[in-house]
Amino acid sequence: MTPLLQLRNVSKSFRGLRAVMGVSFEVEEKTIVALIGPNGAGKTTLFNMVAGVFAPDSGEISFNGKSVNGLRPDQICALGVGRTFQIVKPFAGLSVLDNVIVGALERSRNVGEARRYAETMLEKLDLSAKRDLPAAALTLPDRKGLEVARALATRPRLLLLDEVMAGLRPTECDRMVALFREINERDCMTILLIEHVMRAVMALAQKVIVLHHGEVIADGTPDRIVREPAVLECYLGEETDL
Amino acid sequence: MNARATCWLAALSVVLLFLPAVANNYILSLATLILFFAYTGQAWNILMGFAGQLSLGHSLYLGAGGYAAAALYAHFDIGPWAGLWLAVALSVAFGALIGFLAFRYGVSGVYFALLTIAFAEFTRIGVDHLSWVGGSGGLFLKVAQRDEADILNLRGTPAMFYYVMLVLATGAFALCAWLLRTRPGYYWQAIRENEEAARALGIDTFRWKMLAMVISAALTAVAGVFIAFYYNNLFPEQIFHIGRSIEIILGPVIGGVGTLFGPIFGAAVLTLLAEGATELVTALGWQFPGLKQLIYGLVLLLVVVLLPNGLWSPLARKLKVAP
Numbered sequence: 001m002t003p004l005l006q007l008r009n010v011s012k013s014f015r016g017l018r019a020v021m022g023v024s025f026e027v028e029e030k031t032i033v034a035l036i037g038p039n040g041a042g043k044t045t046l047f048n049m050v051a052g053v054f055a056p057d058s059g060e061i062s063f064n065g066k067s068v069n070g071l072r073p074d075q076i077c078a079l080g081v082g083r084t085f086q087i088v089k090p091f092a093g094l095s096v097l098d099n100v101i102v103g104a105l106e107r108s109r110n111v112g113e114a115r116r117y118a119e120t121m122l123e124k125l126d127l128s129a130k131r132d133l134p135a136a137a138l139t140l141p142d143r144k145g146l147e148v149a150r151a152l153a154t155r156p157r158l159l160l161l162d163e164v165m166a167g168l169r170p171t172e173c174d175r176m177v178a179l180f181r182e183i184n185e186r187d188c189m190t191i192l193l194i195e196h197v198m199r200a201v202m203a204l205a206q207k208v209i210v211l212h213h214g215e216v217i218a219d220g221t222p223d224r225i226v227r228e229p230a231v232l233e234c235y236l237g238e239e240t241d242l
Numbered sequence: 243m244n245a246r247a248t249c250w251l252a253a254l255s256v257v258l259l260f261l262p263a264v265a266n267n268y269i270l271s272l273a274t275l276i277l278f279f280a281y282t283g284q285a286w287n288i289l290m291g292f293a294g295q296l297s298l299g300h301s302l303y304l305g306a307g308g309y310a311a312a313a314l315y316a317h318f319d320i321g322p323w324a325g326l327w328l329a330v331a332l333s334v335a336f337g338a339l340i341g342f343l344a345f346r347y348g349v350s351g352v353y354f355a356l357l358t359i360a361f362a363e364f365t366r367i368g369v370d371h372l373s374w375v376g377g378s379g380g381l382f383l384k385v386a387q388r389d390e391a392d393i394l395n396l397r398g399t400p401a402m403f404y405y406v407m408l409v410l411a412t413g414a415f416a417l418c419a420w421l422l423r424t425r426p427g428y429y430w431q432a433i434r435e436n437e438e439a440a441r442a443l444g445i446d447t448f449r450w451k452m453l454a455m456v457i458s459a460a461l462t463a464v465a466g467v468f469i470a471f472y473y474n475n476l477f478p479e480q481i482f483h484i485g486r487s488i489e490i491i492l493g494p495v496i497g498g499v500g501t502l503f504g505p506i507f508g509a510a511v512l513t514l515l516a517e518g519a520t521e522l523v524t525a526l527g528w529q530f531p532g533l534k535q536l537i538y539g540l541v542l543l544l545v546v547v548l549l550p551n552g553l554w555s556p557l558a559r560k561l562k563v564a565p
Contacts, residue, residue: 051442077444085442091435093500102432105425106444154444 002065004029004158004190005050010059012045019045021214022059027158027207032184032191034201034222037211038234043194044086046211047160050192051083052076063158077106082156084147086163086194090135097122097131099146103153114153121149124179141168148176152183159183161193165200177203202226210234247563258408262401270400274472276513277407278465283493283505284414285461290491291500292418292427293454294434296351299340299358300462301486302365303333307463308470308481312383313375315395315471322396322471330463336361337459341452359484366482380477383470396471403472410468411506414461419502421457430454434500462490492538496545498552507554512541 003026012020020042027033035043049056050063052073061068068076077083082103091099100118101111108114122128125145130138135146144164151159161180165173177200183189184204195201201208201222208225210218212234218225225231261273282304289295310332311325340361344354370378391398396406421427429450432440441447470476480486497508516534523530549556 053438072446073438073441074444074446077442083442085439089436089439091432091439093435094431098428098431102428102440102445103443105428109425111424111428150439150443 001029003027004064005192006060006062007046007050008060008062010046010049010056010061012042012049012054012057019214020049020056023211023214023216024059025209025216025219027190027192029157029190030184030188031206032180032193032204033207033209034205035192035194035209035211036196036198036201036225041211042214043211044162045214047083047162047192047194050076051081051160077154077156080155080157081160082151082154082158083160084144084151084162084164086166088140088143088147090138090143090146092134092136094135095132096127096135096138096146099135100149100153103150106154118149118153121153124152124183125149126175141172144168145176148179156189158190158192161191161195163194163196165195165197168197170199173197173200176200180204244563246561250561250563262404267400270404272513272517274400274404274407275517276510277404277411278468279489279493279509279513280506281407281411281414282462282465282490283497283509284411284418285458285465286490287494287499287501287505288418288421288430288461289454289458291494291505292422292434293430293451295344295451295454296355297358297458298355298484298487298491299360299362300458300490301482301484302336302358302362303459303462304466304469304486304490305362305365305369305476305478305481306333306336307466308476309369309375309381309466310463311467312381312470312476316381316383317374321394322467323394326464326467329467330460333459333463333466334456336365337455338452341455345448345451345455359487362482362484362487366478369478369482375476378478380475381470383474385474396468403468407468410464415502415506417461422502426450426453431500489538492542494552496541496553498554501552501554503558504552504554507557508552511553512538515541 005027008024010020010023011018023046035046037043048054050061052068052071052075055070063079063081068079091102097115097118100121101114104114104117105111108117119128122131125148127142127145127149130142138146144167148161148164165176168176180191181204184191193204205222207219208222209216210225210231217230217234218228262270265273282300286297286300289297307329310329311322314320314325314328315322340358343349344357349357369375375381389399391402393402429440429445432443432445433447433450437447492512493509494505495508496512497506498504516537519537520533523533545553
């Protein structure tokens with residue numbers, strides 16, 4: 001079976017700064033994969049390439065067996081990739097419900113139908129009580145929830161989550177984890193997440209990919225990754241004898 | 243819409259419907275002017291208020307529409323209702339060209355506004371030298387004072403012009419209300435609020451911005467046809483002038499950009515203030531050239547400083563006609 005998402009030797013530079021270098025990995029259908037690494041490792045750049053914000057300089061990204069290099073973000077969304085933004089981008093002037101309706105309109109052209117679907121998404125994210133507030137009035141954790149609700153409303157096959165747990169309290173974080181596990185198990189959604197909150201990564205991911213200076217330095221199951229010397233080195237520094 | 247809003251709207255409809263029965267020609271011309279700016283303001287509001295693209299060159303669509311229909315009438319005796327289609331097509335072509343250049347090549351914000359001004363300006367200069375439509379000397383339609391309305395040729399009494407404008411303004415209002423409640427409205431507002439997030443949610447921003455541009459240009463062209471037949475004369479220096487574009491956007495800016503009723507309310511406030519003051523000054527026997535522009539400026543200044551979201555939203559809350 002072909003993996004749902006496949007990256008082969010993907011590279012991207014910004015004015016000589018090599019953000020991502022020769023990255024290859026696969027995300028199998030119905031799995032949860034975490035992408036971790038220190039700040040500036042190239043995780044968000046990688047996400048932006050998968051989501052079509054920019055095309056890779058070289059290499060190939062394929063979704064569902066077909067190359068998506070050079071497609072626009074809206075085309076990639078239509079193929080079934082939903083994403084959240086690390087720096088949240090709500091439609092500030094629109095109500096919380098309208099924000100999610102915009103996402104739901106991707107699959108249901110009719111506004112009434114989209115509204116009903118959006119309402120169920122808001123329920124999932126515990127935002128139903130705030131549906132009529134302008135998105136600008138939400139707190140940061142709620143804005144993160146709105147990002148997720150809006151991306152889910154597009155009914156993706158692959159969900160890209162960019163640090164949605166950052167800034168959440170541990171209890172809020174656990175609820176998010178439970179939600180992602182549910183949509184993964186019950187709705188068979190594949191999830192690729194960038195996350196610094198290791199508690200969430202360990203609880204969710206079946207596979208972890210570690211990125212450092214734009215390159216994959218390790219990948220494997222979570223408990224293998226945390227013992228990998230290369231990973232410990234990039235996070236904690238090299239062990240030295242004094 | 244709540245019950246209170248329905249009552250207000252019903253009362254307003256009655257007044258508007260029966261106004262020609264009670265009002266003299268001066269009042270009617272004033273009301274026609276208000277409706278005209280309410281209409282063009284709504285057309286502009288679709289592009290800026292809904293889709294977030296600031297056009298400062300809407301005089302282009304007004305002028306292109308007016309000139310197209312007037313030229314067909316003057317040269318070939320083709321009536322305004324037939325000429326309207328060419329007028330709309332011409333303005334839509336202009337709008338699509340500007341939209342294509344801007345949206346395909348990432349021209350946005352202030353640069354988009356400058357592009358729209360540039361197109362309006364070079365069209366003005368072009369028409370100034372186009373002798374087929376009279377050049378800078380202007381294009382005139384035969385003035386025919388008629389006591390009865392000849393709706394087919396748009397010749398007739400002030401009451402007829404008033405009703406034509408009333409139908410147009412009401413139609414534009416209904417169209418805007420419908421657009422806001424359907425997919426285009428949601429997508430335009432998403433683009434206005436955050437284009438990158440809109441794209442990530444599957445919105446082909448180019449296509450939807452083009453749609454806003456084309457609808458806005460088409461509606462404005464209809465207003466151009468109206469002015470040509472209402473005033474019976476067109477001068478490039480007037481109709482394509484940037485001052486025209488500014489006049490079009492003042493109503494929505496003062497009433498509330500992006501709101502449904504704001505452009506209509508803004509047009510009424512502005513026109514009544516400017517005309518009222520002019521009347522008053524004339525009645526007092528003073529000379530005050532440029533008074534209208536001064537009032538526009540003052541009102542704009544006050545609104546921008548005190549109520550940057552426009553007059554309508556706070557007033558609607560006071561009157562309890564909106565949440």
